[in-house]
Structures are given as structure tokens and as C-alpha cells.
Amino acid sequence: MSEEATVSSGGPAVGRLILTLTIFLLSLLALLWLLISVAPTQAASGAGTGTIRGHLVNGTHNNAPVAGQSVTLQMAQDGSARDLTTLKTDSQGAFLFTGLATASTVKYAVYTRYQGAQYVSDLVDLSKQAVQQIELTVYDATSSSADLAVVQATILIHEPDASKGTFTVSEIYFFQNVGKTTYVGSLNASQGRPNALLFSLPQGARNVALDQGFNSVEAIQVAGGFASDAAVPPGETQFSFSFEVPYQSTSYDFAYTFFYPTVQLSVLTPPALQASSGALSSKGLMTANSHPYLLLQNQNFRSGDQVHVRLQGLPLGSSQSQHQGLFLVPTWVWLVGGVLVMLAIIVLSSLLYHLFQRWRESKPRGRQHAQKRPAHTQAEPEAIHTRGKADAGSSEQDRLLHQLLELDKAFEEGRLKKTEYTEERARIKERLRVLLSLEQEKEHRRGAKERQTAGSSRSPSNAKRRSGKS
Incomplete structure (x- = not known):
């Protein structure tokens, strides 16, 4: 019975001990949290023995004191800056900031905004001198830039x-x-x-x-x-x-x-x-x-x-x-190129017109000769052979004209140098000139032969008429 009483009597004591330890630990944690949260604030607010006193004066009016003007104390620490407090100057333009930290990592500045312009003092370091005096000068504002x-x-x-x-x-x-x-x-x-x-x-x-x-x-x-x-x-x-x-x-x-x-x-x-x-x-x-x-x-x-x-x-x-060539080509090169393209178009149009006119002229003449000489079937193979040569010459001309167009297009797109373009174009034009000369010569010979054939066909008819009369 006594042992049971002893155990039961110790239960409340253990409970009170646990409760006391719990309260102590919670209080300790709260204190630590308070210290962690308050310590930076104290460093930031600069609680210490430093003092900055100064005067705000107007330089436009011979450094007259500026009363009732708001001035702000700013603190810079660890690469960041923030405003600490703002107060107004007294009747003599004086201001006073106390209780500032004097650590070497902390710097201070005083600024004010006056008539649309902001004025800032030099940085103040209280680590070497805890109490310092400054003077902040403001000026009247003007909208003239004459000065x-x-x-x-x-x-x-x-x-x-x-x-x-x-x-x-x-x-x-x-x-x-x-x-x-x-x-x-x-x-x-x-x-x-x-x-x-x-x-x-x-x-x-x-x-x-x-x-x-x-x-x-x-x-x-x-x-x-x-x-x-x-x-x-x-x-x-x-x-x-x-x-x-x-x-x-x-x-x-x-x-x-x-x-x-x-x-x-x-x-x-x-x-x-x-x-x-x-x-x-x-x-x-x-x-x-x-x-x-x-x-x-x-x-x-x-x-x-x-x-x-x-x-x-x-x-x-x-x-x-890729676009460098376009920007580096001078303007006169584009002008010359444009003139050459226009000349090429004119020459090509003229050649095509003359070829078309010759084709139109040769077509009715062929039908006339066919009507006049229906019985001379032996001349047909020769005519067919002549037309074949003409067709071959025409196809060669078309091929050269196509090459000329492709050459102009390649030059306009910059795929050919000017010297290559000039030489190749001259060669094609010379070939066209030779073909045109040959075509003209063939036309001349064909006309002479047709006239000779027509004359010989008329001669037997005249002889028959003369024999009939006799």
C-alpha cells in the first residue's frame, strides 16, 4: 500500500515538471524568434550613438534658411537603400537625426524635393565620427534653358x-x-x-x-x-x-x-x-x-x-x-543595269516583230505558188526540203532568243558577273546575226529560183500558142 501511494503521489510532480519544461522551451523559441526579427530592424533603423544635424538653405537667395520643408534620412547598407524617417525643418531651416548606427557598413544621406527638383546630400559615414554636420542647398526652379x-x-x-x-x-x-x-x-x-x-x-x-x-x-x-x-x-x-x-x-x-x-x-x-x-x-x-x-x-x-x-x-x-551584295552595289550600277535590260527588251521585241512579219509574208506567197503550179509536183520535195531548213533555222533562232532571255534573267538575279554576261550576250547576238543573214540569203535565192521556174514554165506555153497559130 505504501509503494502504491508513493508512485501515485509522484505523478503530479512529473506532470508539473513536463509542463514547466514545455513552457520554458516555448519561451526560449519565442525569444529567439523575437531576436531574429528585431535584430535586422535595429541594424536597419540605426539604433546607436550617431547623430546627423544640418541646415537647409536656398542658394538662389544667398543661402537663406528654408523653414517647414520636409527632409528625409536615407540609409544604405549591403548594396540596398531605404528611407528611415522624414521630418520638417524648423524656423532656421535646421534638422536633426539621432540614434543612428555607426557601423562601417552603414552610410546615410539626406534628401528633399523642392519646387520639382530633388536635392541629395553627399554620403555620410558615422563610423569614424559619430556626430556630423551637413548643409543641403536647394534653388528656385526655372523652365528656361538659357543658362x-x-x-x-x-x-x-x-x-x-x-x-x-x-x-x-x-x-x-x-x-x-x-x-x-x-x-x-x-x-x-x-x-x-x-x-x-x-x-x-x-x-x-x-x-x-x-x-x-x-x-x-x-x-x-x-x-x-x-x-x-x-x-x-x-x-x-x-x-x-x-x-x-x-x-x-x-x-x-x-x-x-x-x-x-x-x-x-x-x-x-x-x-x-x-x-x-x-x-x-x-x-x-x-x-x-x-x-x-x-x-x-x-x-x-x-x-x-x-x-x-x-x-x-x-x-x-x-x-x-546573304544580303551584303544588295547593300554594297552602288546606285549607278542599278541604273546601268536597268538601261541594259530595257535595251535588251527593245532588241528582242524588234527581232520577234521582224520574224513574225516574215512569217506572214511567206505564208500567202507559198499558197499563190501552189495555185499557179498545181501540176509541178516534182517541186514539192524541194519546197518541203527548203521549209525544213527554214524551220530548222527558225528553231535555232528561238533557241538563241531563249538563251538570251535566260542570260538577262541570270544577270538581273546576280548569278553572273558583268564581264561574263557581256561576253556571252555578244556571242549569242553574233550567232543571231549570222542566222538572220543566212535566212535573208536563202530567201533571196528561193525568190530567184521561183522567178526562174515561172519563166521556164511560161516559155513552152508560148511556143504551143505560136505553133497553133501557124
Whole structure:
């Protein structure tokens, strides 16, 4: 009885122990989950001892403070960036961000959007100095581009891709705004070309990729290029983008239009392309991105000017090489070929007309002779033999004319070279001329023989009439 009591009395203790362990394990798991979920948030939110304080000023009005303007703190970490918090400046244009992480992998930036333009501070690293002071300058906006100019425009043409039939172009611009206001364009195209920042593109350009200077902006296609609502504040601003250009032959005319006054234009091309331009001077070879390029350059261009760069030696893929001959044949060759084809048609039509006329003339004459000489059956084998020769000559002429047509067709389709075509055509025409000469000679002989036969047949009849009279 005592043993049973001991066992039964230990049952509740074991149950409480199991329940306690279960609660402990669940609490531990919950704590671990909380730590895992909260730890990244704390690192991202930058909880720490770092501080960024600063002022927002207006450069158009001699750095006057901008009060009541929203400014946002952005954090960059591990290749990504996100906004942390937004606040408004006080009456003195001041702002303050505290409790920021000071890890070396974390960087900060402050930005604001003022009168349609976005202004961003330089990156702030708190790992070496936990408390830092910055000043963010904004400007009044203007829609006039009168103060804009391009200090340097660089066009880099990369090695062409023969398999795709394209070459990639990278362009870099350094704009200079000499005024005290920020140029802010509009993409409203209801009145034609929009009043926005313009960039030139060659005909057929595709796959435009916007890069530096085009963050958080929009772009639309316009005649001769594209327009963007990117802002240009006072001072120097850099823009860069790239695009693809398709080509169909071994040469290409790269056209560039200046939308703004440009101090200097530089065009870099691979040496194998044999680039040339009447408006740019060759400066020899130079190295860019560890590759050699031919430099074409000139200075002082006005808005509206245009430059053409002729590219030679573009490689063709297998599908393009089949059509290469069509693109490389000059226009005058097509004109000469067309004239020759027309002359051939005229000559052939004339020959066919004369042959038809002779056939029509010979047909009634044969019936007349048959009526006049019904009794002279001995002449029939000879006539049949003569017609056989004529038919043989006619068939030979038809064969030569058919060869002439096939020759012209082969030349038009490009299966014969011009020298081969000229020689073969001359040979066939000479053969036709000989056959026509032989035919004319046979006709002449046949007519003379018929006249002689007719004269001899009349002579016995006259003799009979004379003998009857006597």
C-alpha cells in the first residue's frame, strides 16, 4: 500500500515538471524568434550613438534658411537603400537625426524635393565620427534653358556584335548651369516638343538604358532623341546613358544633333571600324577602359549643329552576309543595269516583230505558188526540203532568243558577273546575226529560183500558142 501511494503521489510532480519544461522551451523559441526579427530592424533603423544635424538653405537667395520643408534620412547598407524617417525643418531651416548606427557598413544621406527638383546630400559615414554636420542647398526652379551648356560630351562606340548586327554606344555629358536657378523641365508634349532636357539619338537606336543623373526621373521619346524631366541645378551636373544601334551593312552613318551649345565633343571608336568625320579631327589612338580607341574631337558647337561620323568595316553575321551584295552595289550600277535590260527588251521585241512579219509574208506567197503550179509536183520535195531548213533555222533562232532571255534573267538575279554576261550576250547576238543573214540569203535565192521556174514554165506555153497559130 505504501509503494502504491508513493508512485501515485509522484505523478503530479512529473506532470508539473513536463509542463514547466514545455513552457520554458516555448519561451526560449519565442525569444529567439523575437531576436531574429528585431535584430535586422535595429541594424536597419540605426539604433546607436550617431547623430546627423544640418541646415537647409536656398542658394538662389544667398543661402537663406528654408523653414517647414520636409527632409528625409536615407540609409544604405549591403548594396540596398531605404528611407528611415522624414521630418520638417524648423524656423532656421535646421534638422536633426539621432540614434543612428555607426557601423562601417552603414552610410546615410539626406534628401528633399523642392519646387520639382530633388536635392541629395553627399554620403555620410558615422563610423569614424559619430556626430556630423551637413548643409543641403536647394534653388528656385526655372523652365528656361538659357543658362545651360554642355562642357564636355563623350560618345563611346563599343565593339560591334556581328551575331546580333548591333553595336552599343555609351554617352557621358557634363552640363554647366551658369545661373542661380535650377532648370526643371516638363514632359508635356501637347504643344509639340516638350520643354525638357533633350538628348540626341541616331536613327533606329533602341534599348536606351538611363544611368547617372536620371534617378527618380521619367523620359519619353521625341524626334531625334529623347526628353527627360531631370533637373539641372547651378554648377556642373553629369548624365550618362547607353543604347544599341542596329546595322545592315558594313558601313553606317552615325548622326548626332546638338540640342545645347557644346564646348567640346569627343567620339571614341574601335580602330577596326575606320571612323571618319568631316566635322571632327582625328587625334590618334587613346586608351579607355583598358581598350584602344580612335579619338575624333572638335570644339565650339552651337545648338542645332549636326555631326556625322562614318563607320566602315562593320562585321556581318551569316544572315546579313546573304544580303551584303544588295547593300554594297552602288546606285549607278542599278541604273546601268536597268538601261541594259530595257535595251535588251527593245532588241528582242524588234527581232520577234521582224520574224513574225516574215512569217506572214511567206505564208500567202507559198499558197499563190501552189495555185499557179498545181501540176509541178516534182517541186514539192524541194519546197518541203527548203521549209525544213527554214524551220530548222527558225528553231535555232528561238533557241538563241531563249538563251538570251535566260542570260538577262541570270544577270538581273546576280548569278553572273558583268564581264561574263557581256561576253556571252555578244556571242549569242553574233550567232543571231549570222542566222538572220543566212535566212535573208536563202530567201533571196528561193525568190530567184521561183522567178526562174515561172519563166521556164511560161516559155513552152508560148511556143504551143505560136505553133497553133501557124
